[in-house]
Amino acid sequence: MPDKPKVAFYWCASCGGCEEAVVDLAEDILTVVGAVDIVLWPVAMDFKKADIEARPDKSIVAAFINGAVRTSEQEEWVRMLRKKSQVVVSFGACANSGGIPALANQSRKEDILKYVYEDCPGVDNPDKTRPRIKCEDEGHTLTLPELRSMVRSLDQVIDVDYYLPGCPPTPKLIMAAVQALLSGKLPPKGTVLSPDIALCEECKRKDSKPADLALTEFKRPHQIQIDPEKCLLAQGIVCMGPATRGGCEALCPGGNMACTGCFGPTSRVKDQGAKFVSSVFSNIAPKEEKDIDAVLDGIPDPIGTFYRYGLSKCLLRRKLN
Protein backbone atom coordinates (compact mmCIF):
# COMPACT_ATOMS: atom_id res chain seq x y z
CA MET A 1 0.00 0.00 0.00
CA PRO A 2 1.54 3.33 -1.02
CA ASP A 3 2.07 5.91 1.68
CA LYS A 4 -0.78 8.32 2.14
CA PRO A 5 0.12 12.03 2.32
CA LYS A 6 1.00 13.15 5.84
CA VAL A 7 -1.00 16.02 7.30
CA ALA A 8 -0.57 17.91 10.58
CA PHE A 9 -2.97 20.10 12.54
CA TYR A 10 -1.63 22.43 15.21
CA TRP A 11 -3.12 25.11 17.44
CA CYS A 12 -1.51 28.14 18.99
CA ALA A 13 -3.39 30.86 20.93
CA SER A 14 -6.89 29.83 19.94
CA CYS A 15 -10.25 28.94 21.41
CA GLY A 16 -10.65 25.51 19.80
CA GLY A 17 -13.33 26.73 17.41
CA CYS A 18 -11.10 25.99 14.40
CA GLU A 19 -10.68 22.40 15.62
CA GLU A 20 -14.43 22.23 16.00
CA ALA A 21 -14.80 23.43 12.41
CA VAL A 22 -12.70 20.49 11.22
CA VAL A 23 -14.97 18.12 13.15
CA ASP A 24 -17.92 19.97 11.58
CA LEU A 25 -16.92 18.49 8.24
CA ALA A 26 -19.23 15.72 9.51
CA GLU A 27 -19.18 12.69 7.21
CA ASP A 28 -16.77 14.51 4.86
CA ILE A 29 -14.12 14.11 7.54
CA LEU A 30 -14.10 10.39 6.71
CA THR A 31 -13.04 11.26 3.16
CA VAL A 32 -10.21 13.34 4.59
CA VAL A 33 -9.14 10.76 7.14
CA GLY A 34 -9.32 8.05 4.48
CA ALA A 35 -7.12 9.99 2.11
CA VAL A 36 -4.41 11.22 4.49
CA ASP A 37 -2.33 10.18 7.46
CA ILE A 38 -2.71 12.59 10.34
CA VAL A 39 0.68 12.78 12.04
CA LEU A 40 -0.16 15.50 14.56
CA TRP A 41 -3.43 16.77 16.02
CA PRO A 42 -3.02 17.77 19.67
CA VAL A 43 -6.75 18.29 20.26
CA ALA A 44 -7.73 14.81 19.13
CA MET A 45 -4.74 12.49 19.08
CA ASP A 46 -1.67 11.77 21.16
CA PHE A 47 1.57 12.71 19.46
CA LYS A 48 4.69 14.11 21.06
CA LYS A 49 7.01 16.85 19.97
CA ALA A 50 9.78 14.26 19.54
CA ASP A 51 7.65 12.40 16.93
CA ILE A 52 7.61 15.46 14.73
CA GLU A 53 11.24 16.33 15.43
CA ALA A 54 12.24 12.87 14.23
CA ARG A 55 10.57 13.35 10.85
CA PRO A 56 12.68 14.33 7.85
CA ASP A 57 12.36 17.91 6.60
CA LYS A 58 9.44 18.50 4.17
CA SER A 59 8.01 15.05 4.90
CA ILE A 60 4.61 16.45 5.88
CA VAL A 61 2.52 17.48 2.88
CA ALA A 62 0.51 20.12 4.67
CA ALA A 63 0.38 21.67 8.13
CA PHE A 64 -2.84 23.44 9.11
CA ILE A 65 -2.01 25.87 11.90
CA ASN A 66 -4.67 27.86 13.75
CA GLY A 67 -4.42 30.39 16.56
CA ALA A 68 -2.32 33.51 17.05
CA VAL A 69 1.32 33.25 18.08
CA ARG A 70 1.61 34.36 21.68
CA THR A 71 4.34 32.35 23.43
CA SER A 72 7.86 31.10 22.80
CA GLU A 73 6.54 27.52 22.74
CA GLN A 74 4.10 28.31 19.93
CA GLU A 75 6.91 29.98 18.00
CA GLU A 76 9.07 26.93 18.40
CA TRP A 77 6.32 24.59 17.22
CA VAL A 78 5.35 26.61 14.17
CA ARG A 79 8.98 27.02 13.12
CA MET A 80 9.48 23.29 13.45
CA LEU A 81 6.32 22.56 11.44
CA ARG A 82 7.50 24.99 8.78
CA LYS A 83 10.71 22.99 8.43
CA LYS A 84 8.93 19.65 8.30
CA SER A 85 6.12 20.66 5.93
CA GLN A 86 5.85 21.35 2.23
CA VAL A 87 2.82 23.60 2.61
CA VAL A 88 1.71 25.65 5.62
CA VAL A 89 -1.91 26.77 5.73
CA SER A 90 -2.72 29.61 8.09
CA PHE A 91 -6.07 28.42 9.41
CA GLY A 92 -8.65 30.87 10.71
CA ALA A 93 -8.75 34.50 11.77
CA CYS A 94 -6.30 34.22 14.70
CA ALA A 95 -3.53 32.69 12.59
CA ASN A 96 -4.26 35.06 9.70
CA SER A 97 -4.39 38.36 11.54
CA GLY A 98 -4.16 37.83 15.30
CA GLY A 99 -7.88 37.37 15.88
CA ILE A 100 -9.47 38.05 19.25
CA PRO A 101 -6.19 37.35 21.14
CA ALA A 102 -4.59 40.24 19.24
CA LEU A 103 -6.79 42.71 21.11
CA ALA A 104 -4.18 42.21 23.85
CA ASN A 105 -1.91 44.35 21.65
CA GLN A 106 -3.76 47.29 23.17
CA SER A 107 -2.13 46.55 26.52
CA ARG A 108 1.40 46.17 27.80
CA LYS A 109 2.53 42.72 28.84
CA GLU A 110 3.25 43.92 32.37
CA ASP A 111 -0.26 45.39 32.70
CA ILE A 112 -1.82 42.12 31.51
CA LEU A 113 0.21 40.02 33.97
CA LYS A 114 -0.50 42.40 36.83
CA TYR A 115 -4.22 42.28 36.16
CA VAL A 116 -4.40 38.52 35.76
CA TYR A 117 -2.23 37.59 38.75
CA GLU A 118 -2.97 40.46 41.15
CA ASP A 119 -5.81 42.85 40.40
CA CYS A 120 -8.49 40.72 38.80
CA PRO A 121 -11.51 40.34 41.11
CA GLY A 122 -11.51 36.86 42.58
CA VAL A 123 -7.74 36.44 42.50
CA ASP A 124 -6.29 35.35 45.86
CA ASN A 125 -2.55 35.73 45.49
CA PRO A 126 -1.07 37.59 48.49
CA ASP A 127 2.52 36.67 47.56
CA LYS A 128 1.95 38.02 44.05
CA THR A 129 3.31 34.80 42.60
CA ARG A 130 3.70 34.76 38.86
CA PRO A 131 4.67 31.99 36.47
CA ARG A 132 8.40 31.83 35.99
CA ILE A 133 10.15 30.78 32.80
CA LYS A 134 12.59 28.67 34.79
CA CYS A 135 12.66 27.34 38.33
CA GLU A 136 14.80 24.90 40.27
CA ASP A 137 13.19 22.33 42.52
CA GLU A 138 14.94 19.41 44.23
CA GLY A 139 17.66 19.34 41.66
CA HIS A 140 15.24 19.51 38.71
CA THR A 141 14.90 22.44 36.37
CA LEU A 142 11.31 23.20 35.46
CA THR A 143 10.48 25.46 32.54
CA LEU A 144 7.45 27.26 31.17
CA PRO A 145 6.99 29.00 27.82
CA GLU A 146 7.63 32.72 27.76
CA LEU A 147 4.78 35.12 27.13
CA ARG A 148 5.76 37.50 24.33
CA SER A 149 5.20 41.23 24.57
CA MET A 150 2.74 41.13 21.69
CA VAL A 151 0.42 38.84 19.78
CA ARG A 152 1.54 37.97 16.26
CA SER A 153 -0.14 36.49 13.24
CA LEU A 154 1.38 33.27 11.90
CA ASP A 155 2.94 34.99 8.88
CA GLN A 156 4.70 37.48 11.17
CA VAL A 157 6.68 34.52 12.51
CA ILE A 158 7.04 32.03 9.66
CA ASP A 159 6.52 31.90 5.92
CA VAL A 160 2.91 30.94 5.09
CA ASP A 161 1.67 29.40 1.82
CA TYR A 162 -2.11 29.73 2.02
CA TYR A 163 -4.70 31.40 4.20
CA LEU A 164 -8.07 30.03 5.19
CA PRO A 165 -10.05 32.94 6.65
CA GLY A 166 -12.84 32.98 9.20
CA CYS A 167 -13.64 32.59 12.84
CA PRO A 168 -13.74 29.70 12.15
CA PRO A 169 -13.44 28.90 8.41
CA THR A 170 -16.63 27.28 7.13
CA PRO A 171 -16.60 23.50 6.49
CA LYS A 172 -17.24 24.23 2.82
CA LEU A 173 -14.05 26.29 2.51
CA ILE A 174 -12.04 23.76 4.51
CA MET A 175 -13.18 20.91 2.27
CA ALA A 176 -12.39 22.91 -0.87
CA ALA A 177 -8.90 23.64 0.48
CA VAL A 178 -8.25 20.01 1.39
CA GLN A 179 -9.42 18.83 -2.02
CA ALA A 180 -7.20 21.38 -3.76
CA LEU A 181 -4.24 20.15 -1.71
CA LEU A 182 -4.93 16.49 -2.39
CA SER A 183 -5.49 17.01 -6.11
CA GLY A 184 -2.31 19.07 -6.35
CA LYS A 185 -4.23 21.86 -8.10
CA LEU A 186 -2.74 24.63 -6.01
CA PRO A 187 -3.34 28.33 -6.47
CA PRO A 188 -0.37 30.75 -6.36
CA LYS A 189 1.43 31.01 -3.03
CA GLY A 190 -0.06 33.56 -0.68
CA THR A 191 -3.63 33.03 -1.88
CA VAL A 192 -6.49 33.46 0.56
CA LEU A 193 -8.71 30.45 -0.07
CA SER A 194 -11.98 32.36 -0.23
CA PRO A 195 -13.65 34.54 -2.89
CA ASP A 196 -11.96 37.92 -3.31
CA ILE A 197 -15.15 39.98 -3.02
CA ALA A 198 -16.68 42.10 -0.28
CA LEU A 199 -19.13 40.38 2.00
CA CYS A 200 -21.93 42.76 0.95
CA GLU A 201 -21.92 41.01 -2.44
CA GLU A 202 -23.13 37.82 -0.74
CA CYS A 203 -25.54 39.46 1.67
CA LYS A 204 -29.27 38.98 1.19
CA ARG A 205 -29.85 42.48 2.54
CA LYS A 206 -27.69 44.06 -0.18
CA ASP A 207 -30.57 45.50 -2.22
CA SER A 208 -31.66 47.64 0.72
CA LYS A 209 -28.23 49.26 1.12
CA PRO A 210 -28.56 52.93 0.20
CA ALA A 211 -25.92 54.65 -1.96
CA ASP A 212 -25.50 57.29 0.72
CA LEU A 213 -25.95 55.96 4.24
CA ALA A 214 -26.39 59.45 5.75
CA LEU A 215 -26.26 58.06 9.28
CA THR A 216 -27.25 60.27 12.16
CA GLU A 217 -26.45 57.80 14.94
CA PHE A 218 -24.92 54.42 15.65
CA LYS A 219 -26.81 51.91 17.71
CA ARG A 220 -25.73 48.71 19.37
CA PRO A 221 -27.75 45.57 18.61
CA HIS A 222 -29.49 45.47 22.01
CA GLN A 223 -30.72 49.03 21.63
CA ILE A 224 -33.06 48.43 18.71
CA GLN A 225 -35.41 45.89 17.23
CA ILE A 226 -33.43 44.91 14.13
CA ASP A 227 -35.38 44.75 10.87
CA PRO A 228 -34.48 41.29 9.46
CA GLU A 229 -34.72 42.42 5.82
CA LYS A 230 -32.99 45.80 5.77
CA CYS A 231 -29.25 46.54 5.43
CA LEU A 232 -27.81 46.63 8.94
CA LEU A 233 -25.65 49.68 8.25
CA ALA A 234 -28.72 51.54 7.06
CA GLN A 235 -30.24 50.76 10.47
CA GLY A 236 -27.26 52.33 12.23
CA ILE A 237 -25.63 49.05 13.29
CA VAL A 238 -21.88 48.79 12.69
CA CYS A 239 -21.62 46.03 10.09
CA MET A 240 -18.13 45.35 8.75
CA GLY A 241 -19.47 43.91 5.48
CA PRO A 242 -18.08 46.62 3.16
CA ALA A 243 -14.51 46.08 4.46
CA THR A 244 -14.63 42.29 4.84
CA ARG A 245 -13.95 39.44 2.44
CA GLY A 246 -16.83 37.22 1.43
CA GLY A 247 -16.89 33.45 1.42
CA CYS A 248 -18.99 32.73 4.49
CA GLU A 249 -22.15 33.45 2.48
CA ALA A 250 -23.08 36.20 4.95
CA LEU A 251 -23.98 33.82 7.75
CA CYS A 252 -24.11 36.47 10.47
CA PRO A 253 -26.23 39.08 8.66
CA GLY A 254 -28.46 36.16 7.64
CA GLY A 255 -28.90 35.40 11.34
CA ASN A 256 -29.77 39.03 12.15
CA MET A 257 -26.26 39.76 13.47
CA ALA A 258 -23.93 42.37 12.03
CA CYS A 259 -20.69 41.20 10.39
CA THR A 260 -17.76 41.67 12.74
CA GLY A 261 -15.11 41.21 10.05
CA CYS A 262 -13.64 37.77 10.81
CA PHE A 263 -12.77 36.96 7.18
CA GLY A 264 -10.33 39.87 7.02
CA PRO A 265 -10.06 42.24 4.08
CA THR A 266 -10.00 41.60 0.33
CA SER A 267 -6.68 41.59 -1.55
CA ARG A 268 -6.98 45.29 -2.45
CA VAL A 269 -6.97 46.40 1.18
CA LYS A 270 -3.90 46.86 3.39
CA ASP A 271 -5.63 47.73 6.63
CA GLN A 272 -9.15 46.51 7.31
CA GLY A 273 -10.02 48.96 10.10
CA ALA A 274 -8.76 52.03 8.27
CA LYS A 275 -10.58 50.96 5.12
CA PHE A 276 -13.82 50.56 7.04
CA VAL A 277 -13.41 54.07 8.44
CA SER A 278 -12.74 55.30 4.93
CA SER A 279 -15.83 53.73 3.40
CA VAL A 280 -18.49 54.13 6.05
CA PHE A 281 -17.63 57.30 7.91
CA SER A 282 -17.44 59.51 4.84
CA ASN A 283 -21.13 58.76 4.49
CA ILE A 284 -22.50 59.88 7.81
CA ALA A 285 -24.90 62.81 7.64
CA PRO A 286 -23.59 65.80 9.66
CA LYS A 287 -21.17 68.42 8.35
CA GLU A 288 -20.15 70.23 11.52
CA GLU A 289 -17.40 68.87 13.76
CA LYS A 290 -19.52 68.83 16.89
CA ASP A 291 -22.40 67.00 15.18
CA ILE A 292 -19.99 64.53 13.58
CA ASP A 293 -18.46 63.84 16.99
CA ALA A 294 -21.90 63.19 18.45
CA VAL A 295 -22.47 60.46 15.83
CA LEU A 296 -19.02 58.98 16.46
CA ASP A 297 -19.75 58.79 20.20
CA GLY A 298 -22.02 55.87 19.29
CA ILE A 299 -18.85 53.80 18.82
CA PRO A 300 -17.16 53.80 22.22
CA ASP A 301 -14.40 51.31 21.29
CA PRO A 302 -13.19 51.97 17.73
CA ILE A 303 -10.23 49.58 17.88
CA GLY A 304 -12.26 46.70 19.31
CA THR A 305 -14.92 47.35 16.69
CA PHE A 306 -12.84 47.81 13.53
CA TYR A 307 -9.97 45.45 14.42
CA ARG A 308 -11.89 42.79 16.30
CA TYR A 309 -10.00 40.05 14.45
CA GLY A 310 -7.10 41.91 12.94
CA LEU A 311 -5.12 44.09 15.32
CA SER A 312 -1.86 42.23 14.58
CA LYS A 313 -2.31 43.19 10.94
CA CYS A 314 -3.12 46.84 11.61
CA LEU A 315 -0.38 48.85 9.90
CA LEU A 316 0.65 50.10 13.35
CA ARG A 317 0.68 46.50 14.75
CA ARG A 318 0.05 47.44 18.37
CA LYS A 319 -0.71 50.30 20.72
CA LEU A 320 2.37 52.46 21.18
CA ASN A 321 3.25 53.00 24.78
Add this chain to the structure above:
Amino acid sequence: MSEKFEPKIVAFFCNWCTYTAADLAGVSRLKYAPNVRVIRVMCSGRVDPQFVLDAFARGADGVLLGGCHPGDCHYAEGNYKTLRRMRMLERMLKAMGIYDGRFRLEWISGAEGDKVRSVVNDMTEKVRALGPLNLPGKFTEWDKEIEELEAHVNGGSKKEATVHAR
Protein backbone atom coordinates in the same frame (compact mmCIF):
# COMPACT_ATOMS: atom_id res chain seq x y z
CA MET B 1 27.61 65.49 18.86
CA SER B 2 23.90 65.91 19.36
CA GLU B 3 21.98 66.92 16.29
CA LYS B 4 18.63 68.61 16.46
CA PHE B 5 15.84 66.16 15.65
CA GLU B 6 14.34 66.98 12.27
CA PRO B 7 10.80 65.58 12.03
CA LYS B 8 9.68 63.95 8.81
CA ILE B 9 6.18 65.13 7.96
CA VAL B 10 4.18 63.69 5.08
CA ALA B 11 1.75 66.26 3.69
CA PHE B 12 -1.18 65.41 1.45
CA PHE B 13 -2.31 68.62 -0.27
CA CYS B 14 -5.36 68.90 -2.49
CA ASN B 15 -4.75 70.02 -6.05
CA TRP B 16 -7.32 72.82 -6.06
CA CYS B 17 -6.57 74.69 -2.83
CA THR B 18 -3.75 73.70 -0.52
CA TYR B 19 -1.30 72.64 -3.20
CA THR B 20 -1.99 75.91 -5.02
CA ALA B 21 -1.41 77.72 -1.73
CA ALA B 22 1.93 75.95 -1.30
CA ASP B 23 2.76 77.01 -4.85
CA LEU B 24 1.79 80.58 -3.98
CA ALA B 25 3.99 80.43 -0.89
CA GLY B 26 6.81 79.37 -3.19
CA VAL B 27 6.40 82.11 -5.78
CA SER B 28 5.96 84.64 -2.96
CA ARG B 29 9.30 83.43 -1.59
CA LEU B 30 7.88 82.68 1.82
CA LYS B 31 10.34 80.62 3.81
CA TYR B 32 9.10 77.72 5.89
CA ALA B 33 10.48 74.59 7.54
CA PRO B 34 11.76 72.06 4.99
CA ASN B 35 10.34 69.13 6.97
CA VAL B 36 7.24 68.43 4.89
CA ARG B 37 7.22 66.03 1.96
CA VAL B 38 4.26 67.18 -0.10
CA ILE B 39 2.14 64.68 -2.02
CA ARG B 40 -0.39 66.23 -4.38
CA VAL B 41 -3.78 64.57 -4.48
CA MET B 42 -6.75 65.69 -6.54
CA CYS B 43 -8.92 66.10 -3.45
CA SER B 44 -8.40 65.71 0.29
CA GLY B 45 -11.23 63.18 -0.05
CA ARG B 46 -8.82 60.96 -1.99
CA VAL B 47 -6.81 60.43 1.18
CA ASP B 48 -7.76 57.10 2.66
CA PRO B 49 -7.04 56.62 6.38
CA GLN B 50 -4.85 53.73 5.22
CA PHE B 51 -2.47 56.29 3.66
CA VAL B 52 -2.07 57.99 7.03
CA LEU B 53 -1.33 54.75 8.89
CA ASP B 54 1.02 53.65 6.12
CA ALA B 55 2.92 56.95 6.30
CA PHE B 56 3.45 56.45 10.04
CA ALA B 57 4.40 52.79 9.54
CA ARG B 58 7.01 53.80 6.97
CA GLY B 59 8.68 56.31 9.22
CA ALA B 60 6.75 59.59 9.18
CA ASP B 61 6.78 61.50 12.45
CA GLY B 62 3.73 63.47 11.45
CA VAL B 63 1.04 63.56 8.77
CA LEU B 64 -0.54 66.80 7.53
CA LEU B 65 -3.63 66.83 5.38
CA GLY B 66 -4.65 70.02 3.58
CA GLY B 67 -7.91 70.63 1.73
CA CYS B 68 -10.29 73.35 0.59
CA HIS B 69 -12.41 75.20 3.13
CA PRO B 70 -15.83 73.60 3.75
CA GLY B 71 -18.20 74.74 1.01
CA ASP B 72 -15.35 75.38 -1.45
CA CYS B 73 -14.59 71.82 -2.55
CA HIS B 74 -14.02 71.44 -6.28
CA TYR B 75 -15.97 68.21 -6.05
CA ALA B 76 -18.71 69.77 -3.89
CA GLU B 77 -18.60 67.34 -0.95
CA GLY B 78 -15.11 65.81 -0.94
CA ASN B 79 -13.80 67.74 2.01
CA TYR B 80 -16.87 66.96 4.13
CA LYS B 81 -16.16 63.28 3.57
CA THR B 82 -12.56 63.95 4.57
CA LEU B 83 -13.61 65.73 7.75
CA ARG B 84 -15.94 62.92 8.84
CA ARG B 85 -13.55 60.08 8.28
CA MET B 86 -10.59 61.96 9.73
CA ARG B 87 -12.53 62.72 12.93
CA MET B 88 -12.95 58.95 13.28
CA LEU B 89 -9.32 58.31 12.33
CA GLU B 90 -8.17 60.72 15.04
CA ARG B 91 -10.07 58.72 17.65
CA MET B 92 -8.50 55.54 16.32
CA LEU B 93 -4.99 56.99 16.36
CA LYS B 94 -5.49 58.17 19.91
CA ALA B 95 -6.61 54.69 20.97
CA MET B 96 -3.45 53.30 19.35
CA GLY B 97 -1.21 55.70 21.26
CA ILE B 98 -0.63 58.34 18.58
CA TYR B 99 -1.78 61.56 20.17
CA ASP B 100 -2.84 64.98 18.96
CA GLY B 101 -0.26 66.87 16.98
CA ARG B 102 1.17 64.04 14.91
CA PHE B 103 -1.83 64.08 12.65
CA ARG B 104 -3.38 67.34 11.54
CA LEU B 105 -6.14 68.37 9.16
CA GLU B 106 -6.19 71.97 7.90
CA TRP B 107 -8.35 73.90 5.46
CA ILE B 108 -6.10 76.14 3.36
CA SER B 109 -7.46 77.95 0.32
CA GLY B 110 -5.49 78.73 -2.82
CA ALA B 111 -5.01 82.31 -1.65
CA GLU B 112 -3.56 81.41 1.75
CA GLY B 113 0.11 80.95 0.97
CA ASP B 114 0.92 82.45 4.33
CA LYS B 115 -1.22 79.86 6.11
CA VAL B 116 0.84 77.08 4.53
CA ARG B 117 3.90 78.66 6.04
CA SER B 118 2.43 79.11 9.52
CA VAL B 119 0.82 75.64 9.63
CA VAL B 120 3.98 73.87 8.45
CA ASN B 121 6.20 75.83 10.84
CA ASP B 122 3.85 75.29 13.76
CA MET B 123 3.41 71.58 13.10
CA THR B 124 7.15 71.06 12.64
CA GLU B 125 7.83 72.64 16.04
CA LYS B 126 5.09 70.65 17.76
CA VAL B 127 6.24 67.33 16.28
CA ARG B 128 9.82 68.20 17.11
CA ALA B 129 8.73 68.66 20.72
CA LEU B 130 7.00 65.24 20.66
CA GLY B 131 10.19 63.56 19.43
CA PRO B 132 10.67 60.84 16.82
CA LEU B 133 7.90 58.28 16.29
CA ASN B 134 10.25 55.87 14.48
CA LEU B 135 7.80 53.05 13.84
CA PRO B 136 10.13 51.09 11.49
CA GLY B 137 12.70 51.08 14.28
CA LYS B 138 10.07 49.93 16.77
CA PHE B 139 8.98 47.09 14.47
CA THR B 140 12.57 45.83 14.35
CA GLU B 141 12.92 46.14 18.11
CA TRP B 142 9.62 44.31 18.75
CA ASP B 143 10.71 41.42 16.55
CA LYS B 144 14.03 40.98 18.34
CA GLU B 145 12.34 38.83 20.98
CA ILE B 146 11.38 36.22 18.39
CA GLU B 147 14.59 36.22 16.38
CA GLU B 148 16.74 34.67 19.06
CA LEU B 149 14.53 31.59 19.06
CA GLU B 150 14.48 31.44 15.29
CA ALA B 151 18.23 30.88 15.25
CA HIS B 152 17.83 28.22 17.94
CA VAL B 153 15.12 26.24 16.12
CA ASN B 154 16.73 26.48 12.72
CA GLY B 155 20.03 25.39 14.23
CA GLY B 156 21.70 28.70 13.66
CA SER B 157 21.53 28.24 9.90
CA LYS B 158 20.42 31.24 7.92
CA LYS B 159 19.09 29.28 4.97
CA GLU B 160 15.50 30.31 5.63
CA ALA B 161 15.70 33.91 6.70
CA THR B 162 12.14 34.85 7.60
CA VAL B 163 10.74 38.05 6.22
CA HIS B 164 8.33 39.29 8.85
CA ALA B 165 5.11 40.45 7.28
CA ARG B 166 3.93 43.77 8.57
